Amino acid sequence: MYEQIIDFLSLSDPNVRTVVLGSILLTSSSAIIGAFTFLRKKALVGDAVAHSVLPGICLAFMIGGAKDPLILIPGAFLAGWLSMILIDKITLHSRIKEDTAIGMVLSVTFGLGILMLTFIQHSGNANQSGLDHFLFGKAAAMLGSDVIIFSAIALLMVLTVSFLFKEFALVCFDREYASSMGLPVKRLDFLMTSLTVLAVVIGIQAVGVVLMAAMLITPAAAARFWTDNLKLMIIMAAVIGAVSGFTGALVSYLYPSMPTGPWIVVVASVFAFISFFFAPKKGILQYMIKQRRIRLMINEENIIKAGYHIGEDRKDFTSSMTATDLIRRRPMPESKLKGHLAKLTRQGYFRKHSQGWELTNAGYKKGSRLVRIHRLWELYLTEYLNIASDHVHEDAETIEHFITPELEKQLEQTLNYPSEDPHQSKIPYE
Amino acid sequence: MIKEAKNPVLEIHDLTVTYHKKPVLWDIDLTIPAGSLTGIIGPNGAGKSTLIKTIMGLIKPSSGYSKIFDKPLDEVRKRVSYVPQRGSVDWDFPASVFDVVLMGRYSDAGMFKRIRKADRELAMDALQKVGMEKFSKRQISELSGGQQQRVFLARALAQHADLYFMDEPFAGVDAATENAIIDLLHEMTGKGKTVVVVHHDLQSAIKYFEWILLLNTRLVASGPVTEVFTSELLQKTYGGKLTLLTEIGNLLQREGLPARETK
DSSP states (O other): OHHHHHHHHHTOSHHHHHHHHHHHHHHHHHHHHHHHHHHTTOHHHHHHHHHHHHHHHHHHHHHHOSOOHHHHHHHHHHHHHHHHHHHHHHHHHSSOOHHHHHHHHHHHHHHHHHHHHHHHHTTTOGGGTTTTHHHHOOGGGOOHHHHHHHHHHHHHHHHHHHHTHHHHHHHHHOHHHHHHTTOOHHHHHHHHHHHHHHHHHHHHHHHOTTTHHHHHHHHHHHHHTTOSOHHHHHHHHHHHHHHHHHHHHHHHHHOTTSOSHHHHHHHHHHHHHHHHHHOTTTSHHHHHHHHHHHHHHHHHHHHHHHHHHHHHHHTOTTOOBOHHHHHHHSOOOHHHHHHHHHHHHHTTSEEEOSSOEEEOHHHHHHHHHHHHHHHHHHHHHHHHSOOOGGGSHHHHHHHTTTOOHHHHHHHHHHHTSOSBOTTSOBOOOO | OBOOOSSEEEEEEEEEEEETTEEEEEEEEEEEETTOEEEEEOOTTSSHHHHHHHHTTSSOOSEEEEEETTBOHHHHGGGEEEEOOGGGSOTTSSOBHHHHHHGGGHHHHOTTOOOOHHHHHHHHHHHHHTTOGGGTTSBGGGOOHHHHHHHHHHHHHTTOOSEEEEESTTTTOOHHHHHHHHHHHHHHHHTTOEEEEEEOOHHHHHHHOSEEEEEESEEEEEEEHHHHOOHHHHHHHHSOOOHHHHHHHHHHHHHTOOSSOOO
16 A cells, blocks of 8 residues: 555656646646636536536437547537526526526436436447446546547646636626626636536546536635635645645545545545635634634733722722722632733733732723723713713723724814713723 | 707617616617716616616617717727726625726736736826725725725726716715715816716715716706706606506516517
C-alpha cells in the first residue's frame, strides 16, 4: 500500500501520469466554469444538466456503437443543452416554477438514461463494458487518447474564460447594465451555458453524472469564504478542484474497483467544510470567537462600572470593596467575578488589597467614561427620540460598550455637555 | 397635456409594452429636451421603470419605437448610460467598489480587450465625483444604501455619456446622499448632458426637475414642471387608474389576447 502510494506520487508510470493529468484538468476546469455557475445562482440547473447527460451518452453509444469520446461528447453535449432549453421553456410557457421544472427535467432524463443504460447492458454488445462508469466516474478508465481530447477541451474552456473574463463577470453581476451597454448578453449567456454543459460533459469521466454538480459548485462555494476578489476566488476554486481530482486519481489507482466521483466530491467537500468553519472573517469559528470576545468585554466593563458606582455612592473612589459589594451591584457567580477581577487587576484597572479591591486611576477613568456614555445616551433617547425616561436604561446598558470616542464627542456636542441625565444623576466629565 | 420639446434628444412614438400579455404602457408619445433634468413621476406600478428599460432596449415593445439623438439606440449606445435600480443586483458579489465603477469602461475598452490605464484613471475620477474615492478598495457588500447608489452613479459617469437614464436613484438613500446626487445631476445638465430620472416623491420633484413626465400606464402629461404640476393633471395621474383601461388590460391577460396584431 505504502509502496503503491510512493509509486503513484513519483508519477513514473506513464499510465499514472495520464490519469493524474486528465483528472486534474477535468476537475479544475469544471471548478473554473462552475464559479460562474455559482455566481449566476444556477447550481441546480448544473445538477439537472449533469443528470440529463446520461441519456445523451447512451443514445450516442447506441448510434455510434463504440465508447469513443468523439462520439459520446457530442451526444452528451446535445442532451445537456436540450435539458437546459427544456427547463427554460417550461418555466417561460407554463405555470410551473423554475425549481419544479429543474426537478422534473432532472428526474425524467436521468430515469431515461438509466433505462437506456440497462438496455445497452443487456444487449450483449461487447463494447458496452465500462459505460456504467459514467454514473459515478472512474478516473483510471481514461486512456491516453481520451486525455488529449479532454485536455484540449479543458484548455479551450479556460482560454475562453480568460479572454471574456470581464464580460462574464459583468453579466453575472448586472445583466441589465451589461445589456444597456450593448454587450451581446444573450450570446455571452449562451457561451457560459455551453461552457457549463461542456464542463459537465468532460468532467463525468472522472466524477460521474450523479455527483458532477458538486464538482461545479463546491470549489467555488468554498473559495468564496476566503476572498472577495473574483479572480482570486476562481484561482482558489481551480486549486481545490485540482487537489480533489488528484485524490480521485490516487484512489482510482489504489483501488481499481472503487468509483472515483464520490472520493473527489468528498475531498472537495472537506475543503468546503474547512472554509465554512475556519475561514477568516466569514467562517463560523471566527464569528463565535468574536461573539465571545464581545461578551467578555461587556462583563469586564460592567465590573469596572460597578466599582465606579460603589465609589459614587460612597463619594470616595479610592475606597476598597469586597466581592460581595460588587456582586450586590452586578450579580454573578463569585468564582466568575474573581476570575474577571484577577484579569482586570493584571491589566491595571483594579488594585488588590487584603480586604478586597480598589479602582486604580485607569479603572476610575474607564468607569467614568462608561457611566458618562450611559447617561448621555439616556438623555439623547429621551430628548431626540421622545422615549420615556423609564424605558431608556436597558438600551443604554448595551450601547455604552460600543460607542466610539468620535461618537462620544458627537453626542456631547449634540447635547451641549449636559450636567444631568433623565434620572437626575450627575454626568461625570473626567 | 403633452408638450413637444424644441430640441429633443429623445423621441418616443406610439410605444406600447406588455408584460405577460398585460399592457403596462399604452401608446406613449413624447419628447425630452436636450440638457434638461427630467423626472418620470407616477404611482407604483405606473410603468416608470418599464419605460426607461424599453428605451434602453432591455424590454421589447409590442409596438412603437424610440429614437435617441434622432437615431436608433444601437447607433448611439456609447452616448447613453443607464443606472439600474440599486436592488436589482446582488451586492454580495465578490467585487470591490473600484471593480464595479470600472465596469462603466467595459464598452469603450471593447470585448476581449484588457482594461487600459486610462480606463482606471477615468473610473477613479468618476469615484471622486461622487465622493467615494476613499472607498475604492471596499468590498461592495459593506456599503450602505446611499454608498451603493453613489457607486452605481460613478459607474455611469465613467461611461462619459451624453444622456443618462436613472432608475430610482433616490430610493432608500440618506439625505446627504440625496443632496450630493442632485447637485451632481445639476452639474451634469449644466454641462449640456441630459438626465432622465425615475422618481416617486412629488414634493421633491417640483424642486428637482425642469421637465416632467406624469405617467400612469398611459402618459398623462409631458412638459416643463410649471405647466405640468397642476392639481388636475396630478389628480389624473394619482387618482387611480382609468377603470376601463385596467379592465381591458386584465381582459387581454386573462384571455391571452395579443395587445397588437402580429403581422
